Amino acid sequence: MKADALVIGGGILGCAAAWHLARRGVQVVVIERESAAGHGSTARSTAIVRQRYTHPAAMALALEGLRTWERWGDLVPADENGRRAALVxxxxxxxxxxxxxxxxxxxxxxxxxxxxxxxxxxxxxxxxxxxxxxxxxxxxxxxxxxxxxYVDDPTRATEDVARAAVAAGATFRYETRLVSVLTEWENGSLAVRGVRTHLGETIESPVVVNCAGPHSGWVNLLAHSPLRLTTAxxxxxxxxxxxxxxxxxxxxxxxxxxxxxxxxxxxxxxxxxxxxxxxxxxxxxxxxxxxxxxxxxxxxxxxxxxxxxxxxxxxxxxxxxxxxxxxxDVTVQDWYPIVDRTATRGYFVAVGTSGAWFKAGPMIGQLAAEMVTASLAGRDTDREPLEVTLPLTGYRFPMTLFSRVRAPIELSYGGGVLG
Ligand SMILES: Cc1cc2nc3c(=O)[nH]c(=O)nc-3n(C[C@H](O)[C@H](O)[C@H](O)COP(=O)(O)OP(=O)(O)OC[C@H]3O[C@@H](n4cnc5c(N)ncnc54)[C@H](O)[C@@H]3O)c2cc1C
The missing domain is CATH 3.30.9.10 (D-Amino Acid Oxidase, subunit A, domain 2)
Structure with missing residues (x-):
């Protein structure tokens, strides 16, 4: 099997990344070891939608999340019974x-x-x-x-996004477990080639996006891409x-x-x-x-x-x-997500949501899709960082906040964690 882009994990982030890649015409395949979308850590989320964060850009992203849930019914198709998740x-x-x-x-x-x-x-x-x-x-x-x-409920919301992704052309492979990430040296640097699954199948893809939630740190090792900021x-x-x-x-x-x-x-x-x-x-x-x-x-x-x-x-x-x-899935050094390319060409991460980012999961998946698209178009996002206009609030979100090479973010008002 071949894909333009392969997403590891069908949680809220992986489904949203797949949706936004598919909307851009990318042939995307999602592999998910569970039998349906949203059955990993997302299923256990309390799904509280609050905006009190320590960093203004994080507040703005949380607000974008709120506006997204407010308009959920316009954004994603309903299931066969006419139901979707909803914001309470x-x-x-x-x-x-x-x-x-x-x-x-x-x-x-x-x-x-x-x-x-x-x-x-x-x-x-x-x-x-x-x-x-x-x-x-x-x-x-x-x-x-x-x-x-809060969103009622997070699994249903993730299924909603998976449905939207399929409608946009994405393929989901459930009960399919990643066992290795294939890489190759090319002109002195490592490039991703695809993945192998527990079924012994190889899926070739020049782009692989790690959205494996709490398994993300392990997947980075499989991809020969340990990050300076680590997730655990x-x-x-x-x-x-x-x-x-x-x-x-x-x-x-x-x-x-x-x-x-x-x-x-x-x-x-x-x-x-x-x-x-x-x-x-x-x-x-x-x-x-x-x-x-x-x-x-x-x-x-x-x-x-x-x-x-x-x-x-x-x-x-x-x-x-x-x-x-x-x-x-915690970014050990500062508890902020990492949404970035890596040193391995074609290998991207959308990880480290640290128990707090279901609320903006659909938007974070879109940020990952923006990162992939910009890199494929030849932009060196390390030298020329992206700024993404959040569609509902118009806020210019600096992707440097979620960079893999950022200096750990200081939490000036303490690090209490609540959804
Ligand atoms: C108890 C709890 C409470 C929370 N409360 C809130 C809250 O109130 N508000 C809020 O905003 N956020 C909250 N969060 C955080 C939020 O739920 C997460 O940030 C978000 O759901 C993470 O989504 P994800 O897609 O990154 O991960 P996941 O949903 O875990 O998705 C990763 C997927 O990858 C799959 N996978 C892993 N390894 C493999 C493999 N080898 N092969 C194939 N598939 C694989 C998994 O099966 C999983 O489905 C909470 C989280 C928890 C656990």
Whole structure:
């Protein structure tokens, strides 16, 4: 089999990269080891759509993601039952220690790229969100994104993108596992030639795009392309269950990211999620993403998640609460994605989404397609970096932010991770 471009992985990034390559007339093949699109780490995503990031360009990309989900019905075809994923605009409320200088700095930066954000003091919080409990003298303040929310659900959204990619001419090969990346020396430099699958088949292609999620670091080694910034799998446990009682709580209940009590809540009565908002230095990488589910989860993790959420939301009852294990694909040095060419000609990466970029996955796939197209047209994107105009917001996104050779990005306001 031959292709103009081969994408490894049918998660949200791989499907979106394939879609945008196919739209440009590239004969693209996606190989995915699962039996359908969106069954890798994307399937476990909480899919929260927030815009509070530390870097203005990342805020702008998150906003582009929000605008994309708002228009989802116009962008992708529905399935045979007329269904697609949808954005639930619950709003996203960050609860923060009062008076930190970074809150105003971030709010200003968010507004400067067009994000709707409100700062709320303790009294306004209590008035606006009557279901939440605030101690009378708690030094708390809120940063509220009224337009944010979560996508219901990420697997369906990925299937939507795969359907759009197929309609644009892409081919998907499911239950097909990559076992090696073929490379060859050519005029003193390494060039990619294609891949070999577990079926013993060779797929020849002058372009290979690594969208393998938590397996991305391993795939880079197969491609003889270890990067200076490295990606590695990181296990995450969230509490999953349902909470019909959320429907009868007073007032509006947004997605909550409580940086004081250290939890986040997706307030979906059918698919409630409670995760931890934690710092980068509390992380534990794992050797093999396929073994993440192997060890039983310590029940104390679930108890403490629930206890943290109940301190803020005393009425919360989660039925059939069980642990859900997911794996992040983390850029170890700075937790920002890498979307770039590599030193191996024809070999590209769209990796390192670090547990935080489902929200802009469709756009990040498009950025990868832009990178591939520019390189194929002969542009040396290292010397002449790309700037991509994000289609819905018009923001000029500098691809240097996602460069494989960037200096690690400083997270000036701490590295707490929340979707
Ligand atoms: C628990 C959890 C919660 C999250 N919450 C949020 C959130 O609230 N908001 C947010 O924006 N983001 C969130 N994220 C992050 C977001 O879900 C990811 O950034 C995104 O889904 C990654 O997509 P991907 O396509 O890169 O990876 P994946 O979906 O993992 O896709 C990679 C694909 O490659 C395939 N693959 C791997 N190896 C091979 C091989 N050898 N051969 C063939 N196929 C292969 C896999 O099967 C997989 O389908 C969360 C992630 C997790 C795990």
């Amino acid at each position: 605009k619950a709003g996203v409320l960050f609860l923060l220690p009062r008076g930190e200088a970074s809150t105003e700095t971030l709010a200003r930066a968010m507004r400067s790229v067009g994000i709707a954000v409100e700062r709320l003091d303790r009294d306004s919080l209590a008035r606006s969100f009557p279901a939440l409990a605030f101690d009378e003298r708690e030094p708390v303040e809120g940063l509220f994104e009224p337009e944010g929310g 799998p990181l296990k995450q446990v969230v509490l999953s269950g349902h909470s019909p009682g959320l429907r009868s709580l007073p007032g509006r209940l947004p997605v909550i990211a409580d940086l004081i009590h250290g939890f986040y809540l997706r307030p979906d009565p059918e698919r409630t999620r409670i995760g931890a908002v934690w710092q980068r230095d509390e992380t534990e990488f794992i050797a093999d993403p396929d073994l993440a589910d192997d060890h039983p989860v310590d029940p104390a993790i679930l108890t403490s998640r629930l206890a943290a959420a109940r301190r803020r939301l005393p009425g919360l009852e989660v039925l059939v609460a069980s642990p859900l294990v997911g794996v992040y």
